[in-house]
Amino acid sequence: MTEHDLEVVDAELVDDADHLPARVEPRPDRRPLVDRHTILYPGQAVPTEADGPRYTEADLRVSEATAERLKKHSKPKNTNKNYRSQRGLFEHWCTEMGRVPRPCTTATYVEYVASLIARDAAPSTISAHMSAIRTWMPDDKKPGTSEARGMLNEYKKEWAKRNRVKKAPAITDAMLRAMVETCDLTHPIGIRDRCALLLGRGALNRRMELADLSLVDVAVDDEFVTLHIQFSKTDQAGAGEHTDIPTDPDPLMDPVAATRDWLGMLHLLGVREGAFLRALTTAGTLQSRAVATERGDYVTGDAVNDWVRGRAHKAALPNWQQITAHGLRRGGAQAIAEAGSDPTKQGRWKAGSAVVKREYLDRAQSRKENPWLLVAEQRRQREQ
Numbered sequence: 001m002t003e004h005d006l007e008v009v010d011a012e013l014v015d016d017a018d019h020l021p022a023r024v025e026p027r028p029d030r031r032p033l034v035d036r037h038t039i040l041y042p043g044q045a046v047p048t049e050a051d052g053p054r055y056t057e058a059d060l061r062v063s064e065a066t067a068e069r070l071k072k073h074s075k076p077k078n079t080n081k082n083y084r085s086q087r088g089l090f091e092h093w094c095t096e097m098g099r100v101p102r103p104c105t106t107a108t109y110v111e112y113v114a115s116l117i118a119r120d121a122a123p124s125t126i127s128a129h130m131s132a133i134r135t136w137m138p139d140d141k142k143p144g145t146s147e148a149r150g151m152l153n154e155y156k157k158e159w160a161k162r163n164r165v166k167k168a169p170a171i172t173d174a175m176l177r178a179m180v181e182t183c184d185l186t187h188p189i190g191i192r193d194r195c196a197l198l199l200g201r202g203a204l205n206r207r208m209e210l211a212d213l214s215l216v217d218v219a220v221d222d223e224f225v226t227l228h229i230q231f232s233k234t235d236q237a238g239a240g241e242h243t244d245i246p247t248d249p250d251p252l253m254d255p256v257a258a259t260r261d262w263l264g265m266l267h268l269l270g271v272r273e274g275a276f277l278r279a280l281t282t283a284g285t286l287q288s289r290a291v292a293t294e295r296g297d298y299v300t301g302d303a304v305n306d307w308v309r310g311r312a313h314k315a316a317l318p319n320w321q322q323i324t325a326h327g328l329r330r331g332g333a334q335a336i337a338e339a340g341s342d343p344t345k346q347g348r349w350k351a352g353s354a355v356v357k358r359e360y361l362d363r364a365q366s367r368k369e370n371p372w373l374l375v376a377e378q379r380r381q382r383e384q
Contacts, residue, residue, distance in 0.1 A: 109143035202245030204347035
C-alpha cells in the first residue's frame with residue numbers, strides 16, 4: 001500500500017441539521033388485507049394494512065375500575081371455577097400427549113373430545129369441556145368445531161340408549177304438607193324451613209334463586225308475597241323479574257304467613273339487611289360466618305338442598321334420599337299444568353320453552369286424555 005492509496009480526511013462533528021443525512025421515513029405497509037370472504041366493488045382498491053387505523057397504547061388499555069368490573073362480572077363465579085378446572089385437565093392431557101395446549105390445533109381439540117367420549121363422560125360434561133377450551137383460545141386461533149360436534153352428536157344417541165336421566169322427584173301437594181308439618185314453628189330453624197319450602201314451591205324457585213334472595217327482594221302484603229329475582233338461569237344479564245305468590249286459606253301452608261313469621265324472626269335475631277335466608281345453629285342462633293365462603297351471609301344452593309332433603313327425611317317420605325330443592329319447582333309446575341294453566345312465567349322459563357311444553361303441559365294433557373280414565377268413568381257410571 002502506498003501513500004497515494006491512503007487518504008485521511010479530517011472531520012469534525014457539527015451541529016448543523018442542514019448537513020446531516022435525510023431521515024428515512026418507514027414505508028407504509030402495503031400488504032393486502034384480504035381473505036376468501038373479501039368482496040370488492042368495481043373500482044374499489046384492494047385494502048392494505050396501511051389503510052387501517054394506527055392503534056396506540058391508549059386504544060388497548062382499560063382503567064382500574066373497568067378491570068375490576070371485568071374480573072367480577074365477566075362470568076359467574078361457578079362458571080369461572082369450572083372453566084379453570086376443565087382447562088387444567090386439558091393442559092395436563094396435552095402435556096402427557098406431547099401436544100400444544102394453547103393455542104391448540106383442531107386435531108388436538110378433536111382428539112381430546114374423542115378421549116372424553118372414550119371415558120364414557122356425560123355429553124353435557126363433554127360439551128362444557130369443549131366450551132371451556134375453545135373460549136380459552138385467542139379469537140383468531142380457535143379450533144374448528146364441526147368434527148368434534150359431529151362426534152358428540154353421535155355419542156349423545158348412544159348415551160341416551162344406555163342412560164336414563166334421573167330427575168329429582170316432583171314434590172306433590174301431599175308431600176309438601178308432610179314436610180311442612182315437620183317444621184317446629186316455635187324454633188327459628190322450623191320457621192325458616194317452612195318459609196323456604198313454601199316460597200320455593202310458590203315461586204317455582206331454582207335453589208340458587210332462593211339462596212341469593214336479599215331482604216330487599218322480599219315484599220309482603222295481605223294477598224301476596226312478591227319476590228324480586230335479581231338473577232336466574234334465563235336472565236344472566238340481571239334485568240330481574242318479579243314473581244307473586246298468593247296467600248293460602250290454610251294457615252299452615254300460607255306463604256304470606258310463613259314469610260311474615262320468618263321476617264319477624266330475623267328481626268329478633270338482629271338482621272336488618274343482607275341475605276334473606278340465613279344459616280342457623282341447632283340452638284337457633286345465627287351461625288358464625290367468620291370462616292364462611294366468599295358468599296358471606298348468603299347460604300349456598302347445597303345448603304338449601306340439605307334443608308329440603310332433611311324435611312323429607314323427617315316426614316318419612318319413602319324416596320327422601322332422592323328429593324332435592326328442585327322438586328319444589330317441578331312439583332309446583334306440574335300442579336299448575338294439571339290445573340290447566342301455564343307455569344312458564346311463574347317459573348321464569350323463556351317464553352315458549354320446549355321444556356315446559358314437553359315436561360308439564362303435554363304431560364298434563366296426556367294424563368287427562370289417558371284412556372284408562374275413560375274406562376274408570378264408565379265403570380263408575382255402571383255401578384251407580
